[in-house]
Amino acid sequence: MTTSSNSIGAKIGQVWNGTYKRSLGFLNQLIPPPVVTRRVNPFLAAALELLGFVGFLGIGRMIAGDTAGGIKAMIMWWLTTFCFAAVISIAGLIGIVLAVPTVGLSILGVIVLMMPPLFAWLSVPVIAAGKLLVDLQRT
Numbered sequence: 044m045t046t047s048s049n050s051i052g053a054k055i056g057q058v059w060n061g062t063y064k065r066s067l068g069f070l071n072q073l074i075p076p077p078v079v080t081r082r083v084n085p086f087l088a089a090a091l092e093l094l095g096f097v098g099f100l101g102i103g104r105m106i107a108g109d110t111a112g113g114i115k116a117m118i119m120w121w122l123t124t125f126c127f128a129a130v131i132s133i134a135g136l137i138g139i140v141l142a143v144p145t146v147g148l149s150i151l152g153v154i155v156l157m158m159p160p161l162f163a164w165l166s167v168p169v170i171a172a173g174k175l176l177v178d179l180q181r182t
Contacts, residue, residue, distance in 0.1 A: 083107050085179035092175050095120055095168030103175050116171065127164050131157060 083106060092103030101116035138153035 083179065085176050088179055089172040089176035092172035093168050095171060098124065100168055100171060103172065107175065107179055120167070123164070127160070
């Protein structure tokens, strides 16, 4: 069985070997790799990027010298968080309203349906920190 060069395993191997080249996809064009004006500790910048868990995604990019990219990331994270909270609230209200006629199964259904988006939302700061770490180690 062969793995394509676009598979996750192949990309992880390329990152490990130091041969990974960043793609020019839509999200990478929206927030390009940081342009480092001074040498920073990539681990510190990546750790600061994890502040996205408390609402401050983009601090690591700002520390790395990419202030505009950090501000863009922070504003987009706030908008995404607001939309996610609205969807969770509406889904919770629907589950509560339908709890009596469905004997509580609607609340369980809402919880099960909202788990994948919740995990995706929680993975954004980790992915951003990893991407920043790889970008800064390359420079």
